[in-house]
Amino acid sequence: MTADKSARVRHDIDDMFREILELPADHPVDGVTVLNEPRWDSLATVSLIAAIESTFAIKLDGADYESLTSVAATRMLVEEKLGL
Numbered sequence: 430m431t432a433d434k435s436a437r438v439r440h441d442i443d444d445m446f447r448e449i450l451e452l453p454a455d456h457p458v459d460g461v462t463v464l465n466e467p468r469w470d471s472l473a474t475v476s477l478i479a480a481i482e483s484t485f486a487i488k489l490d491g492a493d494y495e496s497l498t499s500v501a502a503t504r505m506l507v508e509e510k511l512g513l
Contacts, residue, residue: 435513441484442504449476462499481507 446458450468463469474497478489487510497503
């Protein structure tokens with residue numbers, strides 16, 4: 430059950446990044462970081478935070494915001510907040 434939920438969380442986060450960063454639906458996001466994706470600006474970060482909090486019913490704080498530096502780091506943060 431946890432593996433299924435974790436896979437769903439990863440899928441949802443990947444889709445969020447594709448939508449907010451306006452990436453093609455088939456674009457691999459595993460290596461996307463704030464440093465290598467020019468569309469990932471402060472507005473995109475705010476949009477990601479809002480989408481994450483709304484989708485997963487969790488609250489992120491200032492320290493969490495700073496850890497949103499890559500898709501992988503975001504997945505780990507959300508999974509941690511959800512206890513996965």
